[in-house]
Amino acid sequence: MKLKPHRHHPLWLAYMLHRVSGLGLALFLPAHFYVLAMAVRRPDSLDYFLNFAANPLVKVAEFGLVFLLAIHFFGGLRLLALEFLPWSARQKSLAAASVAGAFLVSGTFLLRAV
Incomplete structure (x- = not known):
């Protein structure tokens, strides 16, 4: 299959x-709200979940989640810039900087979580 x-x-x-x-992020939110509801309704289940969250694989998944959040945030800033700022040939560099910034934010989170 050839790309356009x-x-x-x-x-x-x-x-x-x-x-x-x-x-x-939209797929993650229902799980997040479920865990928040667990804190109110079933504290024992929340304790079990928090122990599970200490697993290194969960930490890697958290890195992925923070990376998605950072990508989405910086992508939104890029879209705002497209809408409200005069744009130049530097778009490629700014888009790459957005991805690099997202990786920096999520990588910092991962290093602090481990």
Whole structure:
């Protein structure tokens, strides 16, 4: 299958990362609300869950979640810049900087969580 020419552009990748990160966060939110409800209704179950959350694999998953959040945040800033700022040929660099910033934020979180 051959990709369309616009899909080779780095900003298309930024577009897709923003959409996929939003979908990932939307899928995470119900689980997050479930755990918050557990804290109110079943504290014993919450204790079990918190012990499970100390697992190193869960820490890696948290890194992924923070990465998705950072990607979505920086992608949203990119979209705001497209809407409200005059844009130049530096779009590729700014999109790459957004991904790098997201990795920096989530990597810092991972290092502090381990």
